[in-house]
Amino acid sequence: MARTTERTDQELIVTGRFSPEGVPTAPSGFEVPARRRLSLRWPTRPSTTVAVLLLAALSLLILDMRGGNTAWLRDLGTRLGGSAQVWADERLGPVLDQPIRRVDVSELEGELEQLRAERLRLRTENDVLAEQLAGASDPVSPAGLAGVGELKQTRVVAADTRATHAGVFTIALGSQDGVTDDMAVLADSGLIGRTTEVGPVSSQVQLLTDAASGVSVRDPRTGERGIIRGTGGGLRLTLVDPFAEIAAGQTLVTVGSAQNRPYPAGLPVGDVAELLGVPGDLNREALVEPAVDFSVLDSVAVLIPAGAVR
Amino acid sequence: MTLRARWYLTLALLLLVTLIVQSVVISRVQWGGAAPDLALVVVVGLALTMSEDRAALLGFTTGLLLDLMPPDVSALGGTALAFTVVAAGVARVRDPRGMAWWERAGVLALAAATSWLVQNGIAWILADRPFPGWELPWAMISYVAYVVVLGIPLLPALAWLRRAVAGPLSPAGVGGTAP
Structure with a gap:
């Protein structure tokens, strides 16, 4: 028989199935509070466990930021x-990617993937x-990519x-x-970054x-150089020469690194959107x-430099 | 298998699935400078049914696993610290059973705001991450909104899971005797 009773000592109404003698026969997982009282248990004695855990987290944080030996933990992760x-x-x-598919398009997808890679x-x-034509200071092999390395296509599987x-x-x-570490990663229209931590399959x-x-x-037009830094959400260029002439809309390409690591020369990074300050400013x-x-x-795609291709 | 062992096994599986779904699936849904934080919702939902000590341990473990999960942008221990604070705080809510949806939303919003401020505060104060400026309120509001929307339906589901696997909560032990 089903009935409802009140347990005033604990301020609960217990609903469920009871025997004729009043003994509960069903789990009391249906308990609901008689008077909803959303309140905090405060103040209470500080919990030792909570304090220890907070201290542990804080210690790990400081250890990691101060350059402590946490590399093995990151490697494990x-x-x-x-x-x-x-x-x-x-x-x-x-x-x-494709929640609803009415036809089998696997073949077309494979072809599309090949075309994208190509x-x-x-x-x-x-x-x-184009970079070589413009007279790059550190030209790569005339055979084009054959001298730079091999592009390996892949997918983004996770983000923070x-x-x-x-x-x-x-x-x-x-x-x-x-x-390995420090290899250029590219998308369709240009450079996106470099590899940092490398695991066996990711x-x-x-x-x-x-x-x-x-x-x-x-x-590439004037040869003026600068450094592009990330701002968290965008890119900001600092010119080496504060008197350099640079035009809005101009595409900037990588200068290139020794042995093409992390970046080979000539990869497009972005276009100048807005010039800040005037020529001669300390930080143009x-x-x-x-x-x-x-x-x-x-x-x-990851660009694996020629010397590193297995 | 005892109730306790069954509950711990379920908890481990739930955390594993949450971490994978968080990094592989939910990471693709980024809008407004933030993304839904399923892990935080799970921690809040389970912490409501646990004692303060166990909730803090759950928060610490989940946060540490998130810190270790690639890609690791933040410093190790940052998420663990934030989730420990949030879980221990949420476990102090007296008698969460039968909470109205707006009460759940309030708890979730407070937990999300705390977690967000602790995690980003660490990055601004101790690391070199730039202060986001005018984007700050918008990113935080997006994050809190995502957590609240995700959490309102998930909190009762997590409470149900807790009851189904480990038995009912003890009236004296909401936050006191959960295995």
Whole structure:
């Protein structure tokens, strides 16, 4: 028989099934408060466990920020977490990309993927050749990409959603694919960042927009150089020469690094959007519109330099 | 298998699935400078049914796993600290059973705002991350709104899971005797 009774000592109404003698016969998981009283248990004696945990978290935080030996913990996270993310993305990725499919388009998708890779390869080759034509100081092999390296296409499998303007994400290529630290990562229209921590099947990519990121660039038209730094959400150029002439709308390309790591020369980074200050200012800066839309990154490629190709 | 063992196993699986879904699926839904924080909702939902000590332990563990989960933007321990504070605080809510939706929303909003401020405050004060300026209120409001919208339906579901797996909450022990 079902009935309701009141337990005034605990201020609860218990609803459920009871025997004729009044003994509950069903779990009391249906308890609801008689008078809803949303209040805090305060003040109470401080909990030792909570204090210890807070102290542990704070200690770890300070240890990590002060350059303590936490690299092994990050490496463990990259290995285990990255593998789990790649595994989950392989199963969930297609579902997330195309929730409703009325026809089998796997063949078309494969072809599209090949065309994307080919387009990216050609565009990169074109940029490199254009850079050579403009008289780059550190020219790469005339054979184009053959002298620069190999592009390996992959997917973005995870991003950090906790930090404002997260500038790091995970891709599904790791050391097993020949990826190591400090390799350029590209999207269709230009450079997006470089690999940082590398696990067996996944790597972390630091975006150009990350506040800790910086890349040397040049204006291919005038040869003026500068450094582009991430601002968290965008890019800001600081010119080396405060009297340099640079025009809005001008595309900036990478200067290039030794052995093409992290960046080969000639990769487009972005266009000058707005010049700040006047020629002669101590810090002549400009806002830069990235060549890549960072909010819709999905398919990217890692440039594995020729010397590092396995 | 005892109720306690069954509950801990369920908890471990729930955390694992939450971490994967958070980083692989929810990370694709970013709008307004923030994204839904499923992990925080799960911590809040379970902390409401636990004692302060166990809630803090849950918050610390979940936060630490999130810190370790790639890609790791923030310093290790930052999320663990924020989630420990939030979980211990939420566990102090007396008798959460039968909470109205607006009460749940209030608890979630307070928890989200605290977590957001602690995590980003650490980045601004101790690390070199730039202060976001005028984007600050908008990003925080987006984050809180995501957590509230996600949490209002999920909180009762988590309470149900807790009852279904580990048995009913003890009247004396809302936050006192949960396994």
